[in-house]
Amino acid sequence: MKRLLGIALGIVTSIGGFLEIGSITTAAQAGADYHYQLIWAVLLGTICIALLIEMSGRFAAVSKHTVADAVRERFGLHFFLVPLLLLFFVSILVLAAEIGGVSVAIEMVTGVRFPIWALPVGLLAWGLLWYGTFSVIENGVSLLGLITITFLVAALQLGPNWHALMAGIVPSLPSKQPSHYWFIAVSILGASVSPYLFYFYSAGAIEEKWDETYIASNRLVAALGMGFGGFLNVAVLVVSALVLAPRGISVDKYQQLPLLLSNLWGRIGLGLFALSLFVTCLGATTEIALALAYQIAQGLGWNWGEDLEPSGDARFSLTYTIVLLVGTLLVLTGIDPLKLTTLSMALTAASLPVAIIPFLVLMNDDKYLGEHTNGWLGNVSILVVSVLASIVAIVSIPLEIVGGS
């Protein structure tokens, strides 16, 4: 019974935690600029992250290692440091985008410009981590994230053309501006396949003391949780295609984002959008800060654990404090949260192979996984998608920045 409740909770929190500034923004841009044509990218990203999350949970349950810990052990110091530094750089940008997202949500309601809110938001996230426990953060914030189901309600109320929608499931060549199309496609992939997520997830599994009996439930949670989360992401795209595209609005200012719901439901819609953005970005902020601190602490062999008191893991707790501070300072500079979001999502996509290849090597090592190593299908699909996404991102980022088409 307890296990069943755990599974249900896991699924629900995965759904509630799926959306954040990156996935909302990139899906909104896709719908506004290309109607349903990029639904395939959202689905591909969802399948990839579901596969990776399943692997990460299985890895922790069987090997009793977190991913960061094992990367250091298996590949040694240098191969631990190179991906760490790269991921740190990209993840700090994503973190700043999330803190920006929470701040922008407050701006939408109060009318007071977002940089003012960066410091209180950073402090709120820090307070949750410093004084809260893993389950408070993971379950509490993610449960509140279920508010994002409003996007699904909105999509259904708008009544999409199901036939056209289904056509978007199959990848197709862009109808206009090819480099922008591919830029958005890889940004969508970067937004869903965030490496911090599988570092975070394996650490969570260790904190909750998973063993091999969790393999089946882990698979169920990853498939259903991420699957339904992906549906919400498609819903954002659909709403954008039906609300923004007909009005010729291309999402290039963050102030346009609430139109997704306010066009439909007026002030209540605006409030719902702001609340969704606030809750999901706050959740992502705490997850990224924790994930980065986990990576350092596990790689260097420190005490770590969100359930320990900060006095029991001072180095770990001060690491996430510094990480949050850096992210907050970036937002304080007034850097545009929307530009930061799209750029950091595309950079995430570009860096995917660096994070994913060592992880895949671990997933095929029977010293860690015994009989539970990866099958070939999972290996090949993740490898191909991450390498392709990286190549397309590296080509399309400069083109997008110089404004080519």
Add this chain to the structure above:
Amino acid sequence: MRVHLVRDVLDKQLIDVSGQNAGKVDGIVLQLRADKPPAVRYIEVGPITLARRISRRLGDWVARLDARLGEGRGVPIRIPIARVALDSPSLRLDINADRTPIMALEQWLRRVIVSHIPWS
């Protein structure tokens, strides 16, 4: 039992006698002996050894920084190999890391920063 130093010892997690994480094995010290095979004498733990693996200059810089922390600091932390036991996938120490310089930074941060933050 056959132990591969790089595969089974280097970069592995250390757990101390109280069950807490006591760092990774950042270095291994061998003694070269005349007419006999080299013998493993110590493992090294901590930022100085870690930094030296990246570059000698970075290592020296970290060592100078570390030397400011007090008497006996500024040199790599060494633990006699006799104190270490294999307990796959980790290594066990039969000492309490709190009484070694391994936890010095942790204790310093706890004392100087964490204890001053309310309700911590």
